[in-house]
Amino acid sequence: MDPITKIFPSFSIPEKVSPVQAKPSQTSQEQKKKDSDLQATMDQVSSRIHETLGMIDFKLNFSVDPDTQTIIARVINGQTGKIIREIPPPELLALAKSMKELEGLFVDDKI
Numbered sequence: 001m002d003p004i005t006k007i008f009p010s011f012s013i014p015e016k017v018s019p020v021q022a023k024p025s026q027t028s029q030e031q032k033k034k035d036s037d038l039q040a041t042m043d044q045v046s047s048r049i050h051e052t053l054g055m056i057d058f059k060l061n062f063s064v065d066p067d068t069q070t071i072i073a074r075v076i077n078g079q080t081g082k083i084i085r086e087i088p089p090p091e092l093l094a095l096a097k098s099m100k101e102l103e104g105l106f107v108d109d110k111i
Helices: 003-007 028-052 090-106
Strands: 058-064 071-077 083-087
Touching: 028 058
Parallel strands: none
Antiparallel strands: 058 071, 071 083
């Protein structure tokens, strides 16, 4: 049993989370629906965490980076609104974005 489940028995963590990637053949409507479903799921997770940790004065914010399609989690001070921690860090997102831009220079096809 992992440490989080010991402390919060009603909270479950998915076994494996795969990255969100858009398929080139998807229509924009299908992608928008998947994006809205993902946002709804992230909102549900955030609400459950807020309920479980309601005594502590911080907020969690989940969003999807439009350039890298990476889920971003932010821990925010409830009183000041200041970001305490961002996962992944902004520097790592910038690196991923620049690597994605350079992707075509090294490889012609995706596998």
